[in-house]
Amino acid sequence: xxxxxxxxxxxxxxxxxxxxxxxxxxxxxxxxxxxxxxxxxxxxxxxxxxxxxxxxxxxxxxxxxxxxxxxxxxxxxxxxxxxxxxxxxxxxxxxxxxxxxxxxxxxxxxxxxxxxxxxxxxxxxxxxxxxxxxxxxxxxx
Numbered sequence: 303x304x305x306x307x308x309x310x311x312x313x314x315x316x317x318x319x320x321x322x323x324x325x326x327x328x329x330x331x332x333x334x335x336x337x338x339x340x341x342x343x344x345x346x347x348x349x350x351x352x353x354x355x356x357x358x359x360x361x362x363x364x365x366x367x368x369x370x371x372x373x374x375x376x377x378x379x380x381x382x383x384x385x386x387x388x389x390x391x392x393x394x395x396x397x398x399x400x401x402x403x404x405x406x407x408x409x410x411x412x413x414x415x416x417x418x419x420x421x422x423x424x425x426x427x428x429x430x431x432x433x434x435x436x437x438x439x440x441x442x443x
Contacts, residue, residue, distance in 0.1 A: 342373045378443065385440035389419075400437040 349364045350357065365372070371379060387393040388401055401421050421441035 338373050345370065345373060381436070381439050382443045384436070385421075385443055388440065389421075397436070401441065 345365075346361045349355075349361055349368060349370065350359075352368070353364050355361075355364065370376075384393065384397070385401075388397050391398070403419070403421060423438060423441040
């Protein structure tokens with residue numbers, strides 16, 4: 303990669319992290335499909351710009367060589383990392399209070415799942431919005 307391509311990748315990466323950091327895709331309905339397709343198109347265009355490829359050329363190998371995950375995979379990865387930080391005390395306290403271990407619920411202490419490190423998935427009222435909430439998406443990862 304040239305210096306110009308490296309500079310383009312650095313600029314793209316910083317903008318990209320911000321643009322999709324709040325999207326949770328776990329169990330999503332079709333509401334986010336269009337948004338995810340648009341973001342994936344932006345990512346593909348940025349990769350083509352860096353490597354100076356035509357639109358007709360395959361993008362999978364380019365994404366692999368740049369060490370970029372696809373949009374959906376990256377969002378799931380970010381949710382998993384944030385959940386890991388919460389569980390290990392590396393996240394702010396307001397996020398830590400959002401999770402409950404199965405073993406901490408009195409009615410579930412005798413269950414086999416209480417001996418694992420599983421999280422309680424809270425119920426949600428709206429299936430379209432509720433599943434995107436961090437406590438629900440993080441517990442499902």
